[in-house]
Amino acid sequence: DTAVSQTPKYLVTQMGNDKSIKCEQNLGHDTMYWYKQDSKKFLKIMFSYNNKELIINETVPNRFSPKSPDKAHLNLHINSLELGDSAVYFCASSPPGLAKETQYFGPGTRLLVL
């Protein structure tokens, strides 16, 4: 009964490759997010989708492209991976209305680019 799940948990790949990370939530939430957490634990928002529509797109290289096929899924595709992309990527979701500030995070995908 995992609330927010991500696959894969670990991803080791070579520079220049293209990879995707998938996220699914079974909480019935409307809004989903992608965050990047660097080695110093700094958590920075990358994208936010509400009902499949992009609402936040922070200053992220256009090699990163999110896709939301439906409300329950938000995937992240990364082209031409670079060493600096190595980080932990977290997916999160939040409910609509007054509780939208309460975000639920997935377990993270640890990406290592060699």
Added chain:
Amino acid sequence: QKEVEQDPGPLSVPEGAIVSLNCTYSNSAFQYFMWYRQYSRKGPELLMYTYSSGNKEDGRFTAQVDKSSKYISLFIRDSQPSDSATYLCAMSVHGNQFYFGTGTSLTVIP
């Protein structure tokens, strides 16, 4: 200047101590204030959520917001070894974009 500043620690306390964790911020428009706990190799989990100024208590945890000083705190009473984690503060203006602190690493020694 970062939107949210948080002392990364590490902070080490004996079991039973009162722990005080703090964040300062620069954007006076922030209205929503959250504290998350993140265990090693896990995703952050929401501990406390406060709207505007004031205090909120939940068990051993108390969150305080002082908007006039742009300062928020999380107090943990009777700290336990299971409280050992990284604590992240987060803030939002409207609730759809969140700014996180860098996290404070806490170790509670039995």
